[in-house]
Amino acid sequence: MDTTINQGMGMQNFLNTQYFNDYFNNGYIDTGVSLPAGLLEEMKNHYKNVAEARNDYPQYFSKNEHQAYLEGKVTGSLFALFPGLANKMVTKLYDKSYNKAIHLEQAFIEQICSHLLQQNFQRFFKTRFIVASYDIYLGNDHNHRSFIDVHSDIPNFHHFYETENDLTIYVPLIDVNEQNGGRLAILPESKGKLKIPGNVLLKLFEESFLSNPDYLDENGYIDSDKIDDKAMKDFINGEPYKALMGNYKISTDFAKDYYMDEFIKNDWKAGQVVLFNNKIFHAAESWRNPDYNREIYMIRLLPVYDSKIRLKKTLHGSQFNKYLIDTQAGTIELHQHGVDLSKIPQQEKLKLRV
Numbered sequence: 001m002d003t004t005i006n007q008g009m010g011m012q013n014f015l016n017t018q019y020f021n022d023y024f025n026n027g028y029i030d031t032g033v034s035l036p037a038g039l040l041e042e043m044k045n046h047y048k049n050v051a052e053a054r055n056d057y058p059q060y061f062s063k064n065e066h067q068a069y070l071e072g073k074v075t076g077s078l079f080a081l082f083p084g085l086a087n088k089m090v091t092k093l094y095d096k097s098y099n100k101a102i103h104l105e106q107a108f109i110e111q112i113c114s115h116l117l118q119q120n121f122q123r124f125f126k127t128r129f130i131v132a133s134y135d136i137y138l139g140n141d142h143n144h145r146s147f148i149d150v151h152s153d154i155p156n157f158h159h160f161y162e163t164e165n166d167l168t169i170y171v172p173l174i175d176v177n178e179q180n181g182g183r184l185a186i187l188p189e190s191k192g193k194l195k196i197p198g199n200v201l202l203k204l205f206e207e208s209f210l211s212n213p214d215y216l217d218e219n220g221y222i223d224s225d226k227i228d229d230k231a232m233k234d235f236i237n238g239e240p241y242k243a244l245m246g247n248y249k250i251s252t253d254f255a256k257d258y259y260m261d262e263f264i265k266n267d268w269k270a271g272q273v274v275l276f277n278n279k280i281f282h283a284a285e286s287w288r289n290p291d292y293n294r295e296i297y298m299i300r301l302l303p304v305y306d307s308k309i310r311l312k313k314t315l316h317g318s319q320f321n322k323y324l325i326d327t328q329a330g331t332i333e334l335h336q337h338g339v340d341l342s343k344i345p346q347q348e349k350l351k352l353r354v
């Protein structure tokens, strides 16, 4: 047996070689699957009926943990000194970006993943178990700018379990192309090897919290809900985490300053299902069509590592981390009380450390 399989942290351990190459060179994988027109209509209707102007993004800014990202928009020190004011600015920023940003409805995850699995979705993956963690709907008209700045989606403590290899099922619900705009510009990993080392965060969690029994659940996994505010604050203010944020800022600047002409934009049809990694650099293109809105639907997929970190069960009051995909059986299973990673045999997980 090839001993390199299932070892190390790269996307090549998550994806089968052919598809890893697509990801590495093009920045995304075309699944070859489109959602049926009826399902697309159902999704659009579902989100049309969700309150106008609902934007779930500002909820992620309740902790002082995104200084690197906020720099240039709201400085980190402003956020620390005047959290109320900074929160208002963040809310305004997000309201300017999207008409609607709806997280965690979780209404279409099972249906979409089942549809994909029926069409051999499992062939893309080298690893056996994948958590279908949560979903996001983004809607904006041409007056809302969306996330047009170059960024990588920064790991955060609300999810508490994010890796550099998270994969997103990305479905435009409308056509994105030259005429409409709204495409995703992606800097493929091959272009500059610029990628945030996100798995450092999992390692730092373990180093900081695994040795304290007060923070562990009955299986010896770190339970983030048991970590007190002081310990969490110390972690966020500690040198290793600061260094990771510094790395984020520097890499983002490099991407903006030296790699802008290497981003790739692709035309995707309404309902076309593609896979991309939100931990590589990307930016949305402005939406140009005044006649209807840009609508994007995403499901975040997390590869399962052998790290001793328990998945959170709720995010901002909603359940998540409930669906487990088994790529060997070709199934998606609902875990009503959340996926319990301690029940998955260690040898079926990706190794955090080789």
Ligand SMILES: [Fe+2]
Pocket: 147, 151, 152, 153, 278, 282
């Ligand atoms: Fe993003």
